[in-house]
Structures are given as structure tokens and as C-alpha cells.
Amino acid sequence: MSAELAFEARTTLGALQLEVALQVAPGECVALAGPSGAGKSSILRIVAGLLHPREGRVRCAQETWLDTDGGVDLAPDRRRCGYVFQEYALFAHLTAWQNVAFSMRQVPRRARRERALELLERFGMAALCDARPQTLSGGERQRVALARALARTPRVLLLDEPLSALDARTRAAASRELQAILAEVGVPALLVTHDFVEAAALGHRVGVIDGGRVVQEGTAAELAAAPATAFVADFTGAVVLTGAAWRDDGVTRVTLDGGGELTSTDHAEGAVAASIFPWEVTIEPAGEAAHGSTRNRLAAEVVSVTEIGGRVRVGLLTPQPLAAEVTRESLAELGLVPGRRVIASFKATATRITPR
């Protein structure tokens, strides 16, 4: 745990009171998810030294980068952060390889191009090394930005909405690539997103940020199954189940990790995440025979019952955590209390499959 990132800060940003403490282990990716204006990007900026909190401490790789009590505040260029900015912030006056080579001041001039090409090659971008950023597609820019961020052998990776500038088609592939890179680089990573599904796909842990505070922290499944506040419940929206997919007669079948099987109309193979919105999930008493068009039926145990406004969120174990939203009437009718065995059912068409 020596190379971990430890962060804490208290500061005022306009009307927002930011007060956050986090720890990220080497190789771990913590996703900070929340609505825009919640202070997520400010956390990354404080880690990188681009924003100065009133009070705070940042320690990374056994170095103190910021300690307002001790009077330490390293300049951004002396902290080794691989920062991928929201719109990638590539240098328009430089080519792809020159962007990647920007930080190679210590590398002899003649070796720079070769080093940059090696990095671009990892992202399948070597062929476009002489292209200007403005001629590249969103996905290509993202890869150049990642290669550039890795060029300085960073001690921490900071990713600000790395996928949000991409279209839906490239996003799934980019997400998979990013996961592989994070695992390979092995440094602490902080990722910011407003999309819970993205946070669930990329983060080992998810911190939900609202109003400058981490309102809940845990795995995506934990948050979705047992939201601490109504805000988190609302925000998580979908529930994520992991498993392995294969194609079968025009549909996708997923063998869930820990048991159970489900069907989706989305196309996918290999390791996947299936996401379902809790309001698509119906609860029936255990032992009832299948009827109607609902293809997915999972045996489950009720673990929690939380009221959110006019509806009730029921936390289930399938054994992976799942959640359903029902009315108060149904809750009483079905006698839903923790420990009760039920069948959770939802339609194949309501089951989204994303590669992981």
C-alpha cells in the first residue's frame, strides 16, 4: 500500500463546499460519480495541483504533494499525474506523436519520436502519428490523450469523463481498452463521470459525489443494491450484474457470476456487465410458475427494504445484488421482508449488456 494515493481537502468553490477524503490503492480505480457541478473535477484538479484548496493533503507514491498545514504545495509540473482531460486538451499545433512526446524533455531529441511511437503503438495509433488532433476522430483523440498521459510514467492517473466525448459505438470498445490499460499501469486511478453505468464498468469502487461530499462509497453493486440515501438510489439508476455471455439462437445468454442465467436482446460475447433498471424488475412469490413474456427469472432473497418517496426499493441477492422497485401496496401484498425468498423477473428487452 506504499504507492497509494491519499487525498483530503476542504475548500469553498463558489457556492459549493467541498469536503472530501479518499484513498486509492495501486492498481485500483476509484470512480467519482455524480451530477455536474458536484465538485468531481475539482478533486482531480486539486490532486494535479491545478486548484489550491483552503485546507488539504495529497500524498502519492510516498511523496507529499500538498500539505496546507506543513506549507507544502508542489507545482503541477512537479507532481507526476497522468491527466486525461474531458475534451482531451490535445495541442492543436503539434502532431499526434509530438503531443505524446511533449513531456519527454529528458529524453534525447532523436529518441523522442521512437518512444512516442512505441506508446502510440500500444493504442493502435502508430499509423496516425503524423496527424494533427483536429483531423482525428473522438476515439483516436482519446487514445492520443491516454498515450500522452502515460508518457511521463505517472504515479497516478486522473481521468475526467474519458468516455463522454465518444459516440455510443466506440464507447464500449474504449471502455474495455481503458480497463486493460488501468490494470497494466498499476498506479492508483481516479476517474470522474456523470454516468453511473460508466462508473460501474471502470471503477473497482464508486464514490457518489453530491454537493461537494462523498455521499456513499462502495462497489457499484453495493451502491445499487443498498443505496444509503435516496439521492444515491436515484443516481445509480441501473443495477449491474456481471457474467459471461454467449450467442444462442439470435439472443445473448449470460451465465451470471455466482449462479443464475439471463437473456438479453443486446449482442455481446465474453465477459459482460448486464444492467437493469430496478423499476423494470417485477417480484413474484417463490415457486410461482413462469407465465407471460418475461424471459429472465432469477431466484432471489430479500435483503433490504428502503422507501424512496412514493416507491419502495427492495434489495435482493441472486446471489449477486439486484434491486427492484415496487409500490407500497405490492410490498404489503407480497409480504416483502428481509429473508423472504422470491422470484425477480424482468424482460430480455430491458436488459442492457455492456462488455467489461
Add this chain to the structure above:
Amino acid sequence: MLFFLVLPIIAIFVGTSPRELIASLGEPVVREALWLSAKTTMMALALILAAGTPAAYFLATRRFRGRSAVITLVELPLVLPPAVAGIGLLAAIGPSGILAPIGVSFSLSTAAVVVALTYVASPFYVRQAMASFGAVDRTVVDAARTLGASEAEAFVRVVIPTAMPGLVAGTALALGRALGEFGATIMFAGSFVGVTQTVPLAIYDRFSVQFPDALALSAVLVVVSAAILLSVKFVRGAEAVGGVGGARV
């Protein structure tokens, strides 16, 4: 209308035969005026770039009280009649100006010409440079910082290249203005051959006594001005095509 705008320029070239033009350019008075104009304009331009670039960057990126008032003051020489600028310079730093008691005074010297040119031409550069610096995306500068560049290094390696088309255009505009400067120079520095008589002053000085000389000098200014205009258009065109505007990163 177009004819009206082009006619005087045509007349300058029709009025001088190429042989006459070459002969006039050989005249010592004419040669001295050309050399003096080139020298003073370059010196003024160097001063404008050296002081105007950091000033423009500061004004474009910092927010402080009275910022818009400062910007208005910087732009004032743009609309000030050149004769007024000349009188103002005399009153401020002339032989008996308000700064003369502390030793800051210029009079009837080449240095005085440079001061006058700098005064009238600098807003053309500063205005354009401010707009270009203002359009540079701040996150690009932040990106440079996280990639190990110090603040000064980020300015040199990222801000300047990104703003370059605008800086070149501003330089060309200031160059054109300095080269054609007449009113402030004649008021503040006078018109002495070889010392303060730049090309526009020489044209004025010669046109009654030696009209072909005046025409030859005018022809040179027309060519130089046209070259400046074309280079600005070329840079702007490249910017529009290449999208090196900074804001588009």
C-alpha cells in the same frame, strides 16, 4: 467606387517610369528616408513585441478591478488623431515636458521617432494579441503543466504557438501603421533628413520640389503595404483552413 479606390494607386505607378523610379531611389535623401523608416519601424516593432506580448497576455488572462478601464486606455491611441498624439508626447516627454525634470525627454532625434511610432502602433498589436490569447483554451495550458512544463515553458511551448496566427496578424497591422506614421512623428520628432525624416515625411517634404522622388517613395510604400495586407490575409486563411485557433482544441 472600386475605381475611385484604385485610381490613386494606379496613378503612382503611371506617373513614374521604372527608370525614373530607380533613379529617384538612388538619391541620397530618398535612400536615407527609406533606411531611417526601416530602422525606426523595426526598433518600434521590437519594443511593441517585447512589452506588448506580456501585457496582452496579462490583460487577456487575469481578471482584476479596473481591467476594462485599462483596456480602453491601451486602445485609446487607435482613435486619437496623430497630431494630438504628437502634442501629447511633446507635453509628456518633450524637451519641456512634464517628465523632463527627471531626465525623461526626447527631442528631434531618431529615438523620438521610435517613441512616436511605438505609441501609435502598439494598440494594433496589443488588441489583436489580447484576442488571440483570450481564445487559447485554459485546459490546454493545464495539460502542459501536468506534462511537466513550468508556467513559463507552457507559455512558450503552448500559448504562443496556439496564438501565433493572431500574433502575426497583429504584428503586420502594427508594422503597417508604424511605416505610414506621419502626424505624431512630425509633431514630436520634426523632419530632419537622415535623423527623423522617415518615408512619409520625405514624401511630404519632396512633393513640391521633386515630385518624382515623392512618387518613387510612395511606390515603395504601396508595395510594402500590399505585401503586409497579403501576408495578413494568408495567415488568416491558413488559420481558417488549419483550425489552429486554439479554442478548437
